[in-house]
Amino acid sequence: MIDLTGKVALVTGGSRGIGLAIAQQLYAAGAHVAIVARDEERALKAAEGLKGKGRAIAVKADVSDAAQAEQAVERVERELGPVDILVNNAGFTRDGVLARMSEEDWDAVMDTNLKGAFTMMKYVSREMMRRRSGRIINITSVVGMRGNRGQANYAASKAGLIGLTKAAAKELASRNVLVNAVAPGFIETDLTRDLTPQAREAQLSRIPLGRLGQPAEVAAAVLFLASDLASYITGHVLVVDGGMIA
Numbered sequence: 001m002i003d004l005t006g007k008v009a010l011v012t013g014g015s016r017g018i019g020l021a022i023a024q025q026l027y028a029a030g031a032h033v034a035i036v037a038r039d040e041e042r043a044l045k046a047a048e049g050l051k052g053k054g055r056a057i058a059v060k061a062d063v064s065d066a067a068q069a070e071q072a073v074e075r076v077e078r079e080l081g082p083v084d085i086l087v088n089n090a091g092f093t094r095d096g097v098l099a100r101m102s103e104e105d106w107d108a109v110m111d112t113n114l115k116g117a118f119t120m121m122k123y124v125s126r127e128m129m130r131r132r133s134g135r136i137i138n139i140t141s142v143v144g145m146r147g148n149r150g151q152a153n154y155a156a157s158k159a160g161l162i163g164l165t166k167a168a169a170k171e172l173a174s175r176n177v178l179v180n181a182v183a184p185g186f187i188e189t190d191l192t193r194d195l196t197p198q199a200r201e202a203q204l205s206r207i208p209l210g211r212l213g214q215p216a217e218v219a220a221a222v223l224f225l226a227s228d229l230a231s232y233i234t235g236h237v238l239v240v241d242g243g244m245i246a
């Protein structure tokens with residue numbers, strides 16, 4: 001049984017999809033949870049949906065903006081205490097073929113998916129290092145490991161996140177701050193809902209388990225990495241993809 005009683009968890013993009021499932025599972029394990037997202041109303045609704053012993057708050061912030069990310073961390077520390085578990089989950093796609101991809105689409109995806117994670121890690125890790133304890137879990141993607149047509153920006157951001165995870169794992173290990181990544185495959189969320197039936201079929205045919213993953217199945221991997229069970233794991237990328245890239 002995983003027990004995170006009293007721990008403070010910050011989940012970016014915790015208002016829906018995979019992030020919401022992560023927030024729910026960390027909360028159910030006893031953590032106090034801060035949900036960081038741009039749409040405040042949805043984040044509030046998600047936080048209000050967490051009912052139990054712990055505290056849950058919603059913090060409006062765009063993680064691609066360093067000043068907003070820093071303020072979000074300050075607010076969480078003020079209201080819940082220093083962060084024990086940081087989950088960098090906020091991310092999105094803006095697909096297009098490389099030759100026609102705009103600089104704006106490149107920057108937007110990199111700024112949230114990669115720079116957003118870097119900024120959050122920078123501000124959260126200071127207190128973690130001082131306290132000689134902490135867990136950071138970055139949500140990357142199998143696309144960052146294998147690439148994908150039409151997703152040069154997204155694949156680069158997710159591959160970058162793996163490099164960031166490994167560098168930070170080495171840098172922070174002496175302070176007992178463990179940094180890992182979870183790489184989901186094809187998970188049923190808003191992000192994948194708009195695929196054409198043909199694209200969905202094509203993806204399904206590549207998944208040995210024969211079905212899409214559920215957000216809760218990704219969250220379970222995060223919960224494990226956040227727990228005492230994972231005390232000797234750092235710099236690892238845990239793939240949760242139904243066997244897709246095996």
Ligand code: NDP
Binds near residue numbers: 190
């Ligand atoms: P969703 O689109 O369902 O949710 C994304 C979440 O991130 C929302 O809560 C959104 O809230 C938040 N968010 C987006 N941009 C920002 C920002 N700049 N600042 C703060 N919050 C932000 O996505 P998923 O749940 O599907 O994906 C979650 C993560 O998992 C992403 O990093 C994604 O790349 C990754 N992933 C998903 C896969 C899948 O198949 N679904 C597969 C592999 C990886 P708001 O809009 O209010 O800001």
